[in-house]
Amino acid sequence: xxxxxxxxxxxxxxNAQLDRLSDYPAAxxxxxxxxxxxxxxxxxxxxxxILTLASAEMAGGNRAEAIPAACALEMIHTxxxxxxxxxxxxxDDLRRGKPTCHVRFGEATAILAGDALLTxxxxxxxxxxxxxxxxxxxxxxAEAAGVFGMIGGQTDxxxxxxxxxxxxxxxxRLTLLRSIHRRKTGALITAAFRLGGLAASAGEEQLLALETxxxxxxxxxxxxDDLLDVTGNEKLLGKRVGKDAALGKLTFPxxxxxDESRAEAARQVEAGRRALDVFADSPAKSAVVEILESxxxxxx
Amino acid sequence: xxxxxxxxxxxxxxNAQLDRLSDYPAAxxxxxxxxxxxxxxxxxxxxxxILTLASAEMAGGNRAEAIPAACALEMIHTxxxxxxxxxxxxxDDLRRGKPTCHVRFGEATAILAGDALLTxxxxxxxxxxxxxxxxxxxxxxAEAAGVFGMIGGQTDxxxxxxxxxxxxxxxxRLTLLRSIHRRKTGALITAAFRLGGLAASAGEEQLLALETxxxxxxxxxxxxDDLLDVTGNEKLLGKRVGKDAALGKLTFPxxxxxDESRAEAARQVEAGRRALDVFADSPAKSAVVEILESxxxxxx
Numbered sequence: 001x002x003x004x005x006x007x008x009x010x011x012x013x014x015n016a017q018l019d020r021l022s023d024y025p026a027a028x029x030x031x032x033x034x035x036x037x038x039x040x041x042x043x044x045x046x047x048x049x050i051l052t053l054a055s056a057e058m059a060g061g062n063r064a065e066a067i068p069a070a071c072a073l074e075m076i077h078t079x080x081x082x083x084x085x086x087x088x089x090x091x092d093d094l095r096r097g098k099p100t101c102h103v104r105f106g107e108a109t110a111i112l113a114g115d116a117l118l119t120x121x122x123x124x125x126x127x128x129x130x131x132x133x134x135x136x137x138x139x140x141x142a143e144a145a146g147v148f149g150m151i152g153g154q155t156d157x158x159x160x161x162x163x164x165x166x167x168x169x170x171x172x173r174l175t176l177l178r179s180i181h182r183r184k185t186g187a188l189i190t191a192a193f194r195l196g197g198l199a200a201s202a203g204e205e206q207l208l209a210l211e212t213x214x215x216x217x218x219x220x221x222x223x224x225d226d227l228l229d230v231t232g233n234e235k236l237l238g239k240r241v242g243k244d245a246a247l248g249k250l251t252f253p254x255x256x257x258x259d260e261s262r263a264e265a266a267r268q269v270e271a272g273r274r275a276l277d278v279f280a281d282s283p284a285k286s287a288v289v290e291i292l293e294s295x296x297x298x299x300x
Numbered sequence: 301x302x303x304x305x306x307x308x309x310x311x312x313x314x315n316a317q318l319d320r321l322s323d324y325p326a327a328x329x330x331x332x333x334x335x336x337x338x339x340x341x342x343x344x345x346x347x348x349x350i351l352t353l354a355s356a357e358m359a360g361g362n363r364a365e366a367i368p369a370a371c372a373l374e375m376i377h378t379x380x381x382x383x384x385x386x387x388x389x390x391x392d393d394l395r396r397g398k399p400t401c402h403v404r405f406g407e408a409t410a411i412l413a414g415d416a417l418l419t420x421x422x423x424x425x426x427x428x429x430x431x432x433x434x435x436x437x438x439x440x441x442a443e444a445a446g447v448f449g450m451i452g453g454q455t456d457x458x459x460x461x462x463x464x465x466x467x468x469x470x471x472x473r474l475t476l477l478r479s480i481h482r483r484k485t486g487a488l489i490t491a492a493f494r495l496g497g498l499a500a501s502a503g504e505e506q507l508l509a510l511e512t513x514x515x516x517x518x519x520x521x522x523x524x525d526d527l528l529d530v531t532g533n534e535k536l537l538g539k540r541v542g543k544d545a546a547l548g549k550l551t552f553p554x555x556x557x558x559d560e561s562r563a564e565a566a567r568q569v570e571a572g573r574r575a576l577d578v579f580a581d582s583p584a585k586s587a588v589v590e591i592l593e594s595x596x597x598x599x600x
Binding site: 031032083108111115125138141142148152156158 | 324327328329331332379383388389406408409411412414415416418422423425426431434435438439441442443445446447448451452454455456458459
């Protein structure tokens with residue numbers, strides 16, 4: 001993925017816009033601004049916003065209409081990491097190779113910085129140039145991030161799974177695991193594809209293809225995330241490994257074993273790639289395919 | 301305020317709609333739903349949503365267009381209480397006469413329930429019937445709740461004020477106190493008035509009047525909130541009193557004394573009332589004036 005000039009360009013566009021959006025004037029408490037920018041700007045693959053911009057271009061749209069939604073997704077992703085890392089949640093001290101937000105700024109500021117990013121994400125979408133896109137994009141974002149999506153999945157991940165990780169039947173646990181990941185990680189990634197389609201005013205067939213691709217990719221991404229927690233390098237990842245097992249979490253390698261998890265990830269990537277057949281070849285499409293395939297070999 | 305049939309009707313409409321909006325289907329984790337409903341439904345004056353509905357009717361609009369935004373405001377207010385009560389923030393164990401959300405459900409669930417309410421607030425506005433209202437309402441809501449509004453004020457309240465509560469000049473402390481409250485409490489109350497105006501498609505003069513009234517009322521409300529922390533009854537209030545002094549917080553009675561704080565609240569209520577002169581007499585206007593005036597005698 002790193003080799004592609006196209007992807008590097010998108011990443012630079014996103015980083016510049018995230019910098020601008022969080023460069024609050026002096027009326028905003030400096031410590032809040034510092035905490036927001038610490039978590040938002042220093043690192044991150046920008047996977048979700050890149051997928052939104054590339055999906056928009058793949059569907060014949062342009063970046064300008066997609067970038068507010070793309071940045072909103074990254075803000076929501078960042079807020080979820082800040083809150084997930086809190087002592088009351090996953091209690092992580094390392095993220096993207098640096099102290100987590102609450103370790104650096106204290107819990108109160110970390111909670112507020114997360115709240116700020118979630119709120120400002122919706123403010124960003126409200127500034128999309130084409131006014132007719134603002135409400136549909138807000139709806140997609142809220143649905144993906146809300147109780148049916150990310151927060152629902154996160155709740156089951158932090159609280160609910162303990163009921164099932166022990167004695168329950170294999171099938172029940174696998175169903176719950178897929179359900180958690182479809183919501184916790186998948187909903188936001190699927191929204192990334194869908195928001196790109198909306199920005200391009202894509203038709204129903206294209207939107208459906210984008211969602212299908214997003215769902216498959218989201219699952220592949222989470223499976224490889226679970227695998228990296230078992231086989232990954234802490235330095236490369238910039239976060240602790242072995243946490244899932246220590247916390248007794250449901251994971252794909254824990255349920256299916258490493259080899260079958262890898263095979264399942266590969267099947268999902270292939271399903272995602274096939275869904276894109278409705279789109280004509282383009283640099284944007286090649287980039288999306290490259291991102292999909294790179295999931296299987298990712299080291300971070 | 302309690303005597304007015306009109307206000308009771310609005311409160312019942314709001315309570316019913318909040319109940320419906322949080323009656324999530326089984327796909328949402330039951331514990332998350334329970335925590336959300338515990339904090340959202342059991343109590344609360346519904347001040348902000350009532351002001352939105354009454355403002356809409358006062359400006360010649362109808363309730364139907366205002367109710368999603370009204371409910372969104374109450375969800376955002378509730379999320380802010382849940383997060384403010386957390387051990388890392390104000391560490392409160394009592395709210396509306398009951399254990400706070402984290403005491404009842406644990407910190408992780410409380411953080412998630414707050415996140416859920418903030419997100420679902422934007423989802424609610426995205427469902428406003430008149431599609432042309434959705435984006436402007438989202439913008440008002442995000443601005444009021446975000447880094448320039450509530451979260452900025454809250455950050456200065458929790459973290460920033462300690463720099464000034466000790467030796468700084470009286471004028472500096474009063475300026476900071478007003479600035480904190482204009483954002484922490486005032487922004488959402490001002491938004492309540494403004495959202496009502498938007499729902500009624502009010503003109504610029506009316507919107508300005510609503511905002512002026514909202515700003516004055518927000519300040520009056522916060523001054524009396526500070527006063528109740530000094531002079532109020534814990535049982536009636538349903539929350540701890542004397543917390544501000546114990547935490548060394550900047551407050552109006554602390555800075556101005558009790559009598560001058562009362563006089564200032566009365567001046568703000570009068571300014572708010574005068575701003576409403578642009579509206580014709582109506583039951584809705586009488587109700588708004590009644591709410592304004594009742595601030596000066598409120599016991600909770």
